[in-house]
Amino acid sequence: MARKPSKEGLVSGAVDRMKQMILAQDSGTQIGSLPDIAKGLGVGVVTVQQAARVLEHEGFLKVKRGNGGGYYGARPDAASLGRAMAGFLQVNRSREHEAIEIMTLLDCDLISAAALATDEALRERLRDHGRQIDACNTPEQRGAFEQEMQDIIYAMVDRPLMEMLARVTMEHYSSHVRVPIYPGAEGAERWKQERHNIIYAILRRDAGLARFEAQRRREDILQRLARAPSNAEGQ
Incomplete structure (x- = not known):
């Protein structure tokens, strides 16, 4: 006897099939009404509603109500992608150290690219x-300095996907208890020197040096x- 799919499995399957319907058509095209989609997928309307909420959150669907209402396909923008990634990090309990690893890796490319920027302003x-x-x-x-510096670098390189990834991972890291990366007077001086070196390399237009720094x-x-106590706070 075939095993009956779980509720989660039904919703996940509906999400995948509805996403296929959406991507097969131009953005803004109506993929159907709630009853029509439920009938076409062979599931209940509640399952479709749950799948629609997932797709709406991910930016793949817009729900219009009233006359002319229905489900309309869309394409995710940076904000919806950011929400989806933030949800992924939270659901998978990604550690704050992992977020730092991602952020600093992205920074290597962004900072190097900023050295090649030509916008004098x-x-x-x-x-x-x-x-x-x-x-x-x-x-x-x-x-506050880091946030402003990141905003300037993002504007210099104009790489929206990398910017979104960096911002989401930074927000994920900031939402957790943080270890003191630069504690005390020694840490503060080290932080200052590193920022001086990076900005110097960018302004010198030396992409290799910028990446090195x-x-x-x-x-x-x-x-x-790796050396810091895991339960400390601060920066």
Whole structure:
């Protein structure tokens, strides 16, 4: 006797089949009404509704109600991809150290690419921002500096997928209790020197040096995390 699919299996199967229907047509095309889709898939309307919520969250579906309503295919944008990735990290209980590994790896490419950027206004903005490094003496100041520096680099390289991945992993890391990557006076001075070196390499238009400095920073961060107590807080 064939084993009856579980509720989760039915929803997962409906998600996959509805996604195939969506991708087979242009974005914005109606794939059907709730009763029609349920009949076509051979499942109940509740299963379709649950699958639709998943697809809507992922950015593949838009639900219109009222006259002319129904399910319309869509394509995920950066925001919906970010939500999906954030959900994946949470569901799979990814460690904060893993998020740091991803972020710093992405940074190596982004920082190297920033050295090749030709937008002089953004380069000047980065130069001005770099003048604030030595005044960043608290974790809060360093965190604000990092955020602004990332925003400038993202604008310089214009790589939306890498930007989305970096932002989502940063948010995932920030939502957890963090170990002190740069504790004390020694850590603060090390942080300042690393940022000076990276900005110098970018402004010098030396992509190789920029990648070297980013990789050196990555190795330093990962070594510090490996040595730090797991229950500490701060930056």
